[in-house]
Amino acid sequence: MHIFEGFLPSPWWQAWFAISIPVILYGMYKMNKLVSERREVVPLLAVAGAFIFVLSSLKLPSVTGSSSHPTGTGMAAILFGPAITAVLGVIVLIYQAIFLAHGGITTLGANAASMAVIGPLVAYLFYKAASKAGMNFYLNVFLATAIADWVTYVVTSLQLALAFPSASGGVLASFAAFAGIFATTQVPLAILEGALTALIMKYVVQIKSDVLVDLNVLTTTAVTKLKEAMQ
Amino acid sequence: MKLEYIVAVIVLLFAGQFFYGVLANPDSEFGGADGAAGDLVSEISPGYEPAEPWFQKYLFEPPGGETESLLFALQAAFGAIVIGYTIGYYRGKGESNK
Secondary structure: OOOOOOOOOOOHHHHHHHHHHHHHHHHHHHHHHHHHHOHHHHHHHHHHHHHHHHHHHOOEEOOOOOEEOOOOHHHHHHHHOHHHHHHHHHHHHHHHHHHOOOOOOOOHHHHHHHHHHHHHHHHHHHHHHHHHOOOOHHHHHHHHHHHHHHHHHHHHHHHHHHHOOEOOOHHHHHHHHHHHHHHHHHHHHHHHHHHHHHHHHHHHHHHHHHHHHHOOOOOHHHHHHHHHHHO | OHHHHHHHHHHHHHHHHHHHHHHHOOOOOOOEHHHHHHHHHHHHOOOOOOOOOHHHHHOOOOOOHHHHHHHHHHHHHHHHHHHHHHHHHHHHHHHHHO
């Protein structure tokens, strides 16, 4: 979903900064508060951040003949909510923009909005709604993270379409063209990301289920049931 | 163990879609989708020149593909160490408390 340096004209890159920065600042406040109130979540926060590091470093080939990145943000969003995830996501984006010339500084706001803000928000909302409806935990994690990964790239397509409407068909035609590249390439990657996230969440349930209850990710009864199923 | 089997099947299917993609796009080098989107920008707005911000020349840029892949590998390795260490630590702690 990286939009390269210089590939968003004014006022678009500024507008996406205006959307991302408040969320990131709020996320920093929330993260500080969480870490100072509950030291025991720090290892889990590190795992969620590291998961974004690993997944977003992988350039995976897709059936369309292009390669793209998974995002890895869904897990953090389910565990810590979208605001804290925005902080973790933007750290990775800054690393890639500065050391890898992947993405860019002026386009950081737009890339953060798609990968670190909107994608995680979708994962979080889906997870909460589906867990209220009683969906199986692993299926819920799988769907929430796969959808969030895919939505990230739909947002990127929209960002480019808004900045570059086509002469004949306007924003809609442009959106269809960009989504044709990003959204189709992303489908297999999103499925893989969902599966990997579900698996790592199983291990989190095994080792840190008490913290999951503290963070309101799962209820005590849900944890007991999941653990019984593991025996 | 059931979830592990399902994930293994999905990983195999992922490999399958890749090999299918190789057959279906014999000339493709599987370049980045972000690059393809960049090409599309110049197709839609032929006159568009990506703006180069003033600080661009002060920024580090990997000299080539080798250094770039090194930095990507470091990123992945760092993440994997943190995940493996933390999960291993708590697993071991859980075992010794039994």
